[in-house]
Amino acid sequence: MAVANVSAHDAASTHDEHDHEHHDNFITKYIFSTDHKMIAKQYLVSGIFWAFIGGFLSVLFRLQLGFPDMDMSFLRPILGGWIDASGKLDPTFYLALVTMHGTIMVFFVLTAGLSGTFSNFLIPLQIGARDMASGFMNMLSYWFFFISGVIMFASLFLEKGPAGGGWVVYPPLSALEQAIPGSGLGMTLWLTAMVFFIASSLMGGINYISTVINLRTKGMSFSRLPLTIWAFFLTAVIGLLSFPVLFSAALLLVFDRSFGTSFYLSDIYIGGEALPNTGGSAVLYQHLFWFLGHPEVYIVLLPALGITSEVIATNSRKPIFGYKAMIISMLGITILSFVVWAHHMFVSGMNPFLGSIFMFLTLIIAVPSAVKVFNYLTTLWRGNLRFTPGMLFSIGLVSFFISGGLTGIFLGNSAIDIQLHDTYFVVAHFHLVMGAASFFGMLAGVYHWFPKMFGRMMDDKLGYVHFWLTFVGVYLVFFPMHYIGIAGFPRRYYSWTNFSFADMYTDLNMFVSVAAIVTFFAQFIFVFNFFYSMYKGRKASANPWQSNTLEWTTPVEPGHGNWPGEIPTVYRWPYDYSKPGSEADFIPQTVPLSATPESNLPHEAKLVQLEKEIMEEDEAMLVGNESKES
Amino acid sequence: MEEKLSFIEGAEQPLAMHPKKFALWLFIVSVVMVFAGMTSAYIVRQGEGNWLEFDLPNVFWYTSGIIVLSSISLHLAYMAAKKDNLNNIKLGLLATVILGFAFLVGQWFSWEALVAEDVYFVGNPAGSFMYVFTGLHAIHLISGVIFLIIVLISALRNKIHSQNLAQLEMCVTYWHFLGGLWLYLFMFLLLNH
Numbered sequence: 001m002a003v004a005n006v007s008a009h010d011a012a013s014t015h016d017e018h019d020h021e022h023h024d025n026f027i028t029k030y031i032f033s034t035d036h037k038m039i040a041k042q043y044l045v046s047g048i049f050w051a052f053i054g055g056f057l058s059v060l061f062r063l064q065l066g067f068p069d070m071d072m073s074f075l076r077p078i079l080g081g082w083i084d085a086s087g088k089l090d091p092t093f094y095l096a097l098v099t100m101h102g103t104i105m106v107f108f109v110l111t112a113g114l115s116g117t118f119s120n121f122l123i124p125l126q127i128g129a130r131d132m133a134s135g136f137m138n139m140l141s142y143w144f145f146f147i148s149g150v151i152m153f154a155s156l157f158l159e160k161g162p163a164g165g166g167w168v169v170y171p172p173l174s175a176l177e178q179a180i181p182g183s184g185l186g187m188t189l190w191l192t193a194m195v196f197f198i199a200s201s202l203m204g205g206i207n208y209i210s211t212v213i214n215l216r217t218k219g220m221s222f223s224r225l226p227l228t229i230w231a232f233f234l235t236a237v238i239g240l241l242s243f244p245v246l247f248s249a250a251l252l253l254v255f256d257r258s259f260g261t262s263f264y265l266s267d268i269y270i271g272g273e274a275l276p277n278t279g280g281s282a283v284l285y286q287h288l289f290w291f292l293g294h295p296e297v298y299i300v301l302l303p304a305l306g307i308t309s310e311v312i313a314t315n316s317r318k319p320i321f322g323y324k325a326m327i328i329s330m331l332g333i334t335i336l337s338f339v340v341w342a343h344h345m346f347v348s349g350m351n352p353f354l355g356s357i358f359m360f361l362t363l364i365i366a367v368p369s370a371v372k373v374f375n376y377l378t379t380l381w382r383g384n385l386r387f388t389p390g391m392l393f394s395i396g397l398v399s400f401f402i403s404g405g406l407t408g409i410f411l412g413n414s415a416i417d418i419q420l421h422d423t424y425f426v427v428a429h430f431h432l433v434m435g436a437a438s439f440f441g442m443l444a445g446v447y448h449w450f451p452k453m454f455g456r457m458m459d460d461k462l463g464y465v466h467f468w469l470t471f472v473g474v475y476l477v478f479f480p481m482h483y484i485g486i487a488g489f490p491r492r493y494y495s496w497t498n499f500s501f502a503d504m505y506t507d508l509n510m511f512v513s514v515a516a517i518v519t520f521f522a523q524f525i526f527v528f529n530f531f532y533s534m535y536k537g538r539k540a541s542a543n544p545w546q547s548n549t550l551e552w553t554t555p556v557e558p559g560h561g562n563w564p565g566e567i568p569t570v571y572r573w574p575y576d577y578s579k580p581g582s583e584a585d586f587i588p589q590t591v592p593l594s595a596t597p598e599s600n601l602p603h604e605a606k607l608v609q610l611e612k613e614i615m616e617e618d619e620a621m622l623v624g625n626e627s628k629e630s
Numbered sequence: 631m632e633e634k635l636s637f638i639e640g641a642e643q644p645l646a647m648h649p650k651k652f653a654l655w656l657f658i659v660s661v662v663m664v665f666a667g668m669t670s671a672y673i674v675r676q677g678e679g680n681w682l683e684f685d686l687p688n689v690f691w692y693t694s695g696i697i698v699l700s701s702i703s704l705h706l707a708y709m710a711a712k713k714d715n716l717n718n719i720k721l722g723l724l725a726t727v728i729l730g731f732a733f734l735v736g737q738w739f740s741w742e743a744l745v746a747e748d749v750y751f752v753g754n755p756a757g758s759f760m761y762v763f764t765g766l767h768a769i770h771l772i773s774g775v776i777f778l779i780i781v782l783i784s785a786l787r788n789k790i791h792s793q794n795l796a797q798l799e800m801c802v803t804y805w806h807f808l809g810g811l812w813l814y815l816f817m818f819l820l821l822n823h
Contacts, residue, residue, distance in 0.1 A: 122653045133649040133653065134650075134653065137653070157707075202660055206656040206657060207653075209656055210649055212648055213647075214647055214652060240659055240660055240661050244664040247664055248664050248667035248668050248671065249667070251766075252671070252762070255762070259751065260752040261751060261755070262753070262755055262758070263755050264677070278680070279681075279682070279755050279756075280675075281678050284674055286679075287671070307698070476674075
C-alpha cells in the first residue's frame, strides 16, 4: 500500500503516525526507513558492497603471493604509492590488505551483511509481527553500522595506510605507533569504527531478541518457530554476551595507545630504549579478544545454518530431520562457543594444562556440529529434491561445513596445533568452515528470499553458473592451502622467496591465486543477476517455492505492517512437507489441523477438538468487537 | 480460554512484556558482560604477578552507603507513585538525584585519595584497573542520573502516578542495577585486593 502512495512532495505535512496509508517520500522510504524490510535491504546492499571491497583486497594480496616477481605497475592507478618504483607491492601495505580483508569479511559482510539482512527481514515475517520491537532503534542500528563503514572505508585512504596488525589487532603490535605504519592513525580509525560497529550490533541484537520473545503471533510457540528464527535468536544472544567483552578489550587498548597505561604492555625496547610501560600482559588481550572472537565464529555461522535448514527442508519436500535435535545442537553450540576461546592461544605461552581443558571442550563442539550435518544429509536423503540455486548453495554449505569442520578436529588438538598454528592449514580450515560456508548460506538466503524482497525472481541459469564457478572455485582455492600449511608456510608473510623449501610450492601458490581471481570475477555474475532481476526479473508468485512459513502468506510485495488484514494464526510447525495422507505436498503453518483430517497424526487428531473450540470463541470475540465498533 | 490455548500450543502465549522494559534488561545484560570482562581481566592479570599493592580508599565505604541510601529513596518514590502520593514521588526522586551527585563527588574524592597514595591511572595495571572500574561505573551512573532527572521532570508535571508507572519502573530497575553493580565492584575489590 505504501508503494502505491509514494508522493515526493508535501509528504511531511500529511504524515501521521496513526495513518495506515503512509505517504513516504524518498528519504523516509529508502534512507531513514524504520521498516524492517527496507533496513534489511540496506544491510544487504551494504554487505554486497563490502564483500566486493574485501574480495578485491584478497585478489591484490593473492597476486603478490602467487606471483612474487610480478610487475604490478598496472595497479598504480588504484594503489598509487603502494606500488614502488620497481612495480613491487609495499610490504606494509600487504599487511594492511590482509588485516582489512579479515576485518571487512568477518564483521561487515558476514556479521552485518548476513545477520543484519536476514534477521531483520525474516524475524517479523516468519513469526507474524508487523515490524521489529523498536523500528527506530533498528534504523539507528543500521546507521551506526553505516558510520562504522564510512570510518573504516576512509582509513583505506590514509597516507600511512589502514590498520595493519591483523584483524585480531594483538598488542603490542597494535598498541605502539612505532611498531608498523598501520598502527598509527589507521589503527585509531579501526578502533573507532569497531566501537560504532559494536553499538550497532548490540542495538540490532536487543531488537531481534525482544521481537522473537514478545511479538510472535498467536499459536507461534517456540516449538513451532522455523529453524531460521531459532538460529537468528541464538546468534543475537551470542552477540549480546560477547560484543561487550570486545568493547572492554578495545577500551583498554585505547587507554594503552592514547593515555599511556600498561594493561597490555610490558618491558618493551624500541631502538635500544626501554618504554616506560611495565606490568602489562599481552596474553590478557588475547583472552579478552578471543572471548568475543570465538563466539563471533558462530555469530557468522549460525544464521547461515538456519537459512540452510529452511532451504533444504523446503526444496527436499521433506520435514527437516530432527527438528528438536537441531534446536538442541544450536543451543549446545551457543553455550560451548563461550568456553573454547583459548584454543586460539595454545602456543601463546598459556599454561599447557589449561590447553588440554580447552582442547577437550573444543572437541565436544564436534558433537552438535555433526548432529547438524547428519540432519541435513538425512533431510536430503530420498527427498523430492528441487535444485533451485538457493538449494544448491545450501548443499554447498553442507559440503564446506563437513570438509572444513574435519580439519577443525586436528587444529583443536593442542599438540598438533604446535605444528599447524598460524600456517595456511588454519587459513584453509576457517575459510572453508566459516568463511565459504557462511557466504554460501548468505547467497542461498538471497536466492531463496529474493522473490519476497523484490517481488521478482532471480534468473536460475545465471544462478547455476554462479554456483558451479563459486563452488568449484572455493575448493580450488582452499584445498591446496591444506598442503601448503602442512608444508609449513606461515600466514601473513609477504613472500617466501628467501626460503628454499618454498620453491617446490611456487606452482601451487600460483594455482591458488588464479583460482581466487576467477572465483572473484564469478561473483559479478551474481551482482548482475541481483540488480537486473530487481527491475527486469520474472514476476514472482505469492509462494514460488511452495513453502510453509508465514512470510509467503503476505502479499507478493508486502507493505508497511506486512499483512494487509489480520496477522494470520499459526496452527502447526513449519515443516509439514509431503505429509502422508495429504493431497498437497506442503501444508502452510496457517492451515488448521481441523482442515486436514486426512493427514493428521494420532496426537494431532486429539488437538483438533480443542482447536475448534478456540476458533469458535475467537470468532465470537471478533464478531463482538466488530459490532461494538459499528 | 488462556489455559486451553496454552495447552493446545504446548507452550505459553508470547510473554508480551513491555518491549522497552525488556530492551532495558537486555541492555543491562550487555553492561554486565562489560564488567564481567573487566573483572575477569583483573583476576587474570593479577595472577601473573608484578602487582602493585595499595590500600583501597576509605571513601568507598561512604559512597557505598550513599548508593544504598539512594536506592532506598528511589524505592520510596516508587511506593509513593503506586499510592498516587504525588508530593512524595517528587521528594523521593529529588533525594535520589542529590544522592546520585553525592556519590559521584565521593568517587572523585576516591580518585584523589588514590593519587595521594601515589597510585595513578598511568602506571602499574593494579592502579589503572581501579580507575577504569570506578570511571566506567561513574559514566554509567551519570547516564542513570540523567534518566532520573528526566523522570523527575515528568514527575514535576504530575505525569507519574499509579496509572503511568512504566518510565519510573524502568528508571528504578536501572538505578538499582547500577547500585548493585557498584556494590559488586566494591566487594570484588575488597576480596581480590
